[in-house]
Amino acid sequence: MAEIDIEETAESTLFELSEIESIAIRFAGDSGDGSQLIGKEFANTSAIVGNDISTLPDFPAEIRAPAGTLPGVSGFQIHISSEDIYTPGDEPQVLVAMNPAALKANVNDLPDGGIIIANTDNFTRNNLRKAGYDSDPLEGNGLSNYRVVKVPLTTLHKEAVAHVEGLTNRQIDMMKNFFALGLSYWIFDRPIEPTIRMLEKKFQGKDEIIDGNVSTLKAGYNFGETVEEFQIQYQVKKAVVAPGTYRAVTGTQATAIGMVTAAHKAGKTLFYGSYPITPASAVLEELAALKNFDVRTFQAEDEISALGAVIGAAFGGAFAATGTSGPGIALKSEAMNLALMMELPLVICNFQRGGPSTGMPTKTEQSDLLQCMFGRNGDSPIPIVSPATPSDCFDMVIEAFRIAVETMSPVIFLSDGYLNTSAEPWKIPDPDDIPTISVEHRTDPEGFLPYLRDPKTLSRPWVLPGTPGLEHRLGGLGKEDGTGNVSYDPDDNQHMANIRAERLARIADRIPLQHVMGPKSGDLLVLGWGCTYGAIRSAVRRMRQQGYSVAAAHLRYLNPFPKNLGAILSSYKTILVPELNMGQLSLLLQAKYPTQVIAPFNKVQGLPFKISELADKIAEILGAPKNAS
Amino acid sequence: MADAIETLTRKDFVSDQEVRWCPGCGDYAILAQMQRVLPEMGIAREEMVFISGIGCSSRFPYYMNTYGLHTIHGRAATVATGLKVANPDLHVWVITGDGDSLSIGGNHLLHVLRRNVNLNIILFNNAIYGLTKGQYSPTSPPGTRTYSSPMGSVEQDFNAISVALAAEATFVARSVDRNTKHMAEILKRATEHRGTSFVEIYQNCNIYNDGAWSFATEANVKDDQTVILEHGQPIIFGKDRDKGIRINGLAPEVVTLGNGVSESDLLAHDETLDNPAHAYLLSRLTHPDYPVPLGVFRCVERPIYEEQIIAQGRQAVEDRGAGDLNALYHATDTWIVPEGPDAETVQEVHEELPTSNIIPDIEQEDPMAPRTALQQLLYDPISSLDLPVPECVSADTSVADAVETMRSKNLGCLLVVNKRGLLRGIFAQGDLFEKVAGRDIDLTKITIDSLMTKDPTALKTSDPIGHLLHLMSLHGFRHIPIVDPDERPVGLASFKVMLKFTGGLFSDDISPN
Ligand SMILES: Cc1ncc(C[n+]2csc(CCOP(=O)(O)OP(=O)(O)O)c2C)c(N)n1
Ligand code: SF4
């Protein structure tokens, strides 16, 4: 995520390569076929050989859908590249289909000329029927636009492991995905050693399992080398990336690690209260495994309870956060306002998913922005930050805690399911270089008032129960400033509303200014937020290479906006705002900057933007490219 | 600190806020007793936190000069739970009403009790919504006329004590606002109990539900209509202490002492019973059929929620060492991009993973994958089984030849195929027993055509193993032919083979690679 604030420099460095710069490959099969596993392994190896990677798992819509059927198809797409990439790729150029259903569910995403590697052993009459094929698509010329490579994978695999003793049939069956992985390694010219090492470590002491997996991995690799059919092999050049130690990280992991970091560095307990909901549950599970970091997780009886407990924990002095998605935010809204009125620091994570109502739990959307902004009774200004990439979740969740503690306010961390499940390389920071959030708990009774305000931030003191002489009561009723005594006095109420608004506005003094990539002024600025970062950045870069003058900016602070946002917007004729909703940021911008021409660009299909969709839109707005230089 | 604690008086607990309940409201008595009892508990004032929901009763924290939170309707228990997990040393009271914790907060009440968080819940039961001016509540008996039930409530009411017991509460007690001495005693007991203490206090709302508990408060009737529970004592009540509760079968009955009924015939109270049945039975003694019990129904020990959470944290540190951020960041495969433009190689680093598992195990990578070996059965195709190749014969084979083949090859059955090799029948040992044995038949003369089972149930290689097991168990088949898509036999699933296979599932080290 380092790129986000960095001005893009020499563009000429970009398209010099003779080998392919990037390719996206999708593994698809039944849930049991291990597509997720080999996809992940392929991504790791690619990262190790120096490609940039971006991955996106695609889980079947139905849990436990029958094997071989369309709803049972599970997939994993990875994008490998020699330049830094920001999305798992629009369309895969290569599809590894383990059965007819996997072919059927994915083939439409493949561009003409794309490669299909099919496990013919699974193209039985029964499987064809389950997938809804009348005849074998591999036999007719229905796939003539693609290069179809037929591999009797199961048979070859069984031969490859035949010499290994002590394997059950089931174990043998489960290993066949490594044949596909080996073959993919050959096609994309990556080493098989990292995977062998992984297997040796993972199955230490289970020699027959190591042997079986390694044998079939090698057989898959050799198959590519020896079989005539395979005259396709690609080399993807190494990406030029900043030196350092890297790892792959998903948004889920980055969010969890970020929270732990914020609390640990401040010397605080991390309390995380949550009620399971897709796609938030993974963060709860991630944190529950980190109890040796003084992490206390609370699986609540519902989302209200989760936030209630977080309020209690924050009052008690913990770094406290809750995580959910839209339906859970709806339940939490009353308690969010309680935290606002009590002026307690805590973080509310919204990992958005398709809505409204139960909507599409496993699909991504950005349609809770206005819910987070306004979805509560009364005027309720709550700060909102939003990560742009999986690894940015780390930085932004720490930011959420920093703002919460500095402001004594609940803060919303607005992420989404796509960021949670996608992975990208993360340059591992030195924990010592991450600024510590300084926390002060008042202990001095002299002149103490529970709502005494810091003149700069307007925040009240964070006093821990247990501190002698500072006993006080907090509540959600209207109150007098300073004492916090219940008051329905008209002036008190107006004053407190003003304070809450001003307290939020002043956060803008303590967050970075908005950065712009590309020309400082001109015809078009593409302004996004959240998970659209990768697609927007790639599209804008592509269009600039084609001679268009277009800039991009990505908001990571949504409430308040960065101070210079108005000035930036006014430097462009049109602001294109792509969002995976029906136009929510657009609405906010139109309200705040009414003279600005805002061009909303929206979709809610459960899918991320494609680079090409955005590029086309930019071209549509700008017409023919004016060559800027 | 100890000195300070000892010298605390009632006054130290009185806040500067003006108390704003209606004159005559039962809430005053509860506040007064709380402020009276606390100085005796040996707890520092700053260690106390009163947390309430919304309602008349929930104004309580404002009047206590301790730490306090006036939260939102029904949710006090959740806030208290979080606070206790963050700081288990604090002494926390949850102040709530019958609407607050049995209606809108009913769910949270159940769960805080079940978890056994170490805090005290004081439920002010006035059987009415006081703050919202007089609507019926979950404890208003059927027929109660209120502003929202002018013709009488048609809802069955809750028995707060029964609810608490059903939710696995470890301390359950009841008192009444007018019996201040008893209330003080119960408040003390609740404070001393380790775990969630649940205290229901009958509280009179003299504005909207006056006299709801008069049977338990009026001097002339209360001794006959209530009974004070005393641990280890027989349950005796009445102005003259001449009545008691006896158990008849599963039902309690009121008896008068004398005339052959002695104290030893009465139910003796034991609040420490692990089985909540006794306490539950007492909770069902309701007015007017029985005297209503006041006192401690149940007081048992169970592990405390927040203490277990803290203990797990300690255990994790013991097992894995105190958390180290750098190790956490590196707890997966990493790679190094070296300095300098011509640095060619990317070094791969396989960290010896610290036990912290931020990166999920690879076998968890596919969350939709079937988890257990048995579930896997539902999905795996029959082709993944190691099945013997069947012995196939034509229908005109003589029975004698068939028997000879079966004997020499030790087979339980033969599959019968037509000229094109397609499955037409199955000839099994059972057919011999049923149709041949004991009859005077020349086995060389007849063919198996007349004895075999025609068009037997067969499965395809691509069918799931689960289907196979299902057919075997449903129809008692000992053999099921397995055929290819053209119905040519390619395998034979026998009962024996399947037994061996399923047995293997349990003994195998299943490696989900
Ligand atoms: C979410 C919400 N719904 C409704 C109310 C209105 N309300 C406040 S107190 C109350 C009932 C209180 O009854 P009870 O808990 O028995 O307390 P009491 O006033 O009798 O002590 C209601 C319905 C509210 N404050 N918040
Ligand atoms: S309305 Fe009833 S419960 Fe509320 S303060 Fe008045 S008397 Fe008490």
Ligand SMILES: [Mg+2]
């Ligand atoms: Mg009430």
